[in-house]
Amino acid sequence: MKKTVFYVLTVVTAVLFFASCSLEEPTFDEGLLLGKWQQKGTQLFYTYAADYTGKTWDEAEDVTEAEAQRFTWSLDRATLTQIHIMEIGGSVPKTYTVTELNASSLTYEDSFGKSFSFTKVN
Numbered sequence: 001m002k003k004t005v006f007y008v009l010t011v012v013t014a015v016l017f018f019a020s021c022s023l024e025e026p027t028f029d030e031g032l033l034l035g036k037w038q039q040k041g042t043q044l045f046y047t048y049a050a051d052y053t054g055k056t057w058d059e060a061e062d063v064t065e066a067e068a069q070r071f072t073w074s075l076d077r078a079t080l081t082q083i084h085i086m087e088i089g090g091s092v093p094k095t096y097t098v099t100e101l102n103a104s105s106l107t108y109e110d111s112f113g114k115s116f117s118f119t120k121v122n
Contacts, residue, residue, distance in 0.1 A: 028101040030075040037106055037118035046118065048073055054082065080108055 033048045043059035047068075055068035071084040075098070084092040096108035096116070106118040 025078045027077045028075060028098050032101050032103060033073075033075060033080075033106070036121050038121045040117045040119055045121075056084075 034050055036045060036047045038045050044056070045059070045065070045068075046054060046056045047065075048054045052072055052074060054071050054073050055065070056071065057063040057065055057068035069084055069087075071082045073083075074081045078098045080096045080098050082094045082096075084094065086092065094110075096110055098106070098108045099115070100107040104120050106120070107115060109115050
């Protein structure tokens with residue numbers, strides 16, 4: 001009986017150990033996020049500044065960069081959080097999981113699995 005309990009605990013421990021290693025979230029360099037990004041196939045833009053502020057606007061909706069909605073942002077490993085600041089007061093938090101971030105491409109997903117892809121622009 002003691003041997004059976006020992007073997008079961010050993011197997012469970014091994015499974016948990018290997019599962020936790022394979023589920024480790026990737027880490028992305030927030031320095032790569034800085035700059036101006038355009039969503040692929042649209043006129044939607046996001047900018048990310050080094051002081052953890054940003055802005056977004058959609059030229060297809062006749063919104064210019066001067067009229068952009070402001071937000072604060074943070075990037076923790078692969079979790080990108082944007083807190084959009086409303087002009088009338090209040091804020092709207094949005095959280096995404098980054099799946100790709102390099103010098104020219106940014107892709108992230110929302111909690112519903114919808115993917116958003118961006119290209120860095122000058």
